[in-house]
Amino acid sequence: MLLNKKIKSNILSKTVDIDDRKIGIEVECFIYNKDFKRIPVNQASEYSASDLLSELSKNINNNGNFSLEPGGQLEWSSPPYRDIKDLEISLLSYKRLLDKILKKRGLRSLYIGVDPFYDPDNIDLIAQKKYQLMNKNMEEKDILGKWMMRNTSSIQINYDIVDEKDLEEIMFIADCIHPVSSYLFSNSPFKLGKPTGEFNLRNHIWENTDKDRCRTLFDHKINHPNNLLHRYMAFMYEVPGIFQLNDELEIKATDLKLGEILKKRLKKNKLRDNDIQVALHQIFTNVRLKSLIEVRDFDCLPFKDILAPVAFFTGLIMDGSIRKKLIKEFVSWTDKERVFWNQNASSLEIDKIGPQNRKFIDWIEWVGDIAIEGLKRRDNYEIKYFVDFYNDVLKNGPLGLQKQRNFISSGLSLEKFIF
Helix, strand or coil: CHHHHHHHHHHCCCCCCHHHCCEEEEEEEEEEECCCCECCCCCCCCCCHHHHHHHHHCCCCCCCEEEECCCCCEEEECCCECCHHHHHHHHHHHHHHHHHHHHHHCEEEECCCECCCCCHHHCCCCCCHHHHHHHHHHHHCCCCHHHHHHHECEEEEEECCCCHHHHHHHHHHHHHCHHHHHHHCCCCCEECCEECCCECHHHHHHHCCCCCCCCCCHHHCCCCCCCHHHHHHHHHHCCECCEEECCCCCEEECCCEHHHHHHHHHHCCCCCHHHHHHHHCCCCCCEEECCCEEEEEEECCCHHHCCHHHHHHHHHHCCHHHHHHHHHHHHCCCHHHHHHHHHHHHECCCCCECHHHCEHHHHHHHHHHHHHHHHHHHCCCCHHHCHHHHHHHHHHCCHHHHHHHHHHHHCCCHHHHHC
16 A cells, blocks of 8 residues: 555654664643743733743754643753763753743743643633644543643653664553553642542543544554554554645644545645654654654653653663563453553552552562663663662652652642642
């Protein structure tokens, strides 16, 4: 099928040699004023997220780029690096620039998975057609699309692709460990000013945003590394489109499926790489494809911990023998076990039962320990970014649970506790 060949070629258009693979991150955060209010996303009488974006972009000095999420969440995308230590240098440079401007403007940042105070109905939507069409789509879909667009922040990790087999193995591993990632890096302790308990809030929001394009690959019948890319494309074809590009590369609404949009342009000999990338960007699974692999499972964490999920996942995928160990285990699970396994991501309880009748916490430790072994084999002094964080979570629970306990014992208002 010609369309399959073109999409596959687009996805694999930036493959690299295995020794040249680079890692990049996207970090989102909320911005508040001195009165604990989110700053408006669009330009208005007061300083806005759009004003902040403009000011940051003028001073970034080739250290990645900034953008805005639909509710005014600030996103920084790093340059790609081979080693996490170089990524750390870039991350610290970003934070120095952001802090300098926020201090001048009397603002503050908050690195957390879900806004702890606001109802999304009280957050303006960014004045961009793409997000306006997405908002309309979310209103017609599941109940929590507005929460996702306006009130969540995450850490996303991007990896270069070596070849098709490499892609399929990494995607499969990322999808299988979803409950582990959701537990270890859960940081959404409050909703509308109240503790969330063991409820894994950001995961719940994404699970109930748009079932056609969100959730795990397994939920879309992609349950094995073999032939994963072909199955991923078949899944994408059936997803309802939110928008498309016209001949002038302008965003327009559509009522067609993504596959129908692409086939229509191909039939007219007008299919462009931009059309394919716009379609791929309308898939919101926990791990997805562009011209790289994007892992999207992680709540935004406190700034000092942002590289913990990067080290964790890097430790799992960079060594071939470790990949084989993980894949051998995961392909032995039945579909029924995978269904119940994925349900473990909905809460932060550790005594739930997982595959092979082993406790959830046992599987968390199994995956976490393998990640540490993988980091040791890389021998790039990257274990420090994960091991202390990991041991703290094993001992005291995810950061979200720790923050709730600390808040309850503090006697402070939530605003003063957080800031």
